[in-house]
Amino acid sequence: MTGSPRTQPKGDKRARTRAALMTAARELIRERGYERTTLDAVARRAGMTSGAIYGNFKNREDLFVALAGTYWAPIKPVIREGSTFAEKMRALSEATVAAIPARQDAAFGRLTGMAHALTHEAIRTQVREVTAQSFASGAGWLRAVADEGGLPMPADLLVCVIHALTEGLLFQRFLTPDLVPDEAFHAAFAALAGAPPGE
Known part of the structure; x- marks a missing residue:
């Protein structure tokens, strides 16, 4: 009620x-x-x-950064307790694929916002701060979910790679959906984990 x-x-x-x-x-x-x-x-x-x-x-910059945080929020996978790092990366790829419809709806704003930030120092400074916090949080998560074999690279670098991989795959999917199937996401994250694509 x-x-x-x-x-x-x-x-x-x-x-x-x-x-x-x-x-x-x-x-x-x-x-x-x-x-x-x-x-x-x-x-x-x-x-x-x-x-x-x-x-x-x-100010305007604060509003624009809030838009990005709302319409392009971090992707959060559902992780099964006791899963291997490869299984965790599979969960992350599945969560990324599941986010495609919402991300596609927000893609124009994301791209134009990034272009705007390139020429506006105040916004770029805010974007850097938000990204640094997000990367620190992501690196902490990666350290926490790493299994006994460890990570394929330091967590601070891996979080950057995952971010770039995710953004690149998403935007290529939006532009050429028939060339970037779901399996491309799964294979990319499996490669990060050093696992065969089917795992």
Whole structure:
């Protein structure tokens, strides 16, 4: 049973406001690109004042980075307890394949956001900070899930390789779906684990 908006907690209102602003920003970016998407336009599209923007985001860059975190969130595999490293890499490839529909829907925003960041130091700095945190977390996860045989390379490097591999496979799949079947993902992650593709 859900209550009316008046009876919902303030935290829910803030989350709804933030979500509406991000949805509006995402729509405008698709229509106009990052360069021509202003905070005023985002507020108007969401049916809010510019005060709502600044109550939720420090600036345009903060909003853009939040979009990336929401629509291109980390892929999280389901790991079976006691599984080998090869089985863990298989779970990661399966989770990546499962994420394809959501990633494909967000691909245009991801690519245009990356292009925008290349020419805007403030955004690139934020992207670097978020990526460094993500890589540190991923490297920690890799160290934790490594089995007795260890990792094929230091965890700090492996997380970079997995990230690049995942992004490259995904975007190539979006561009040429018939040339990048699911098995390409599974074979790539199996190779990282030093396992035959079928494992």
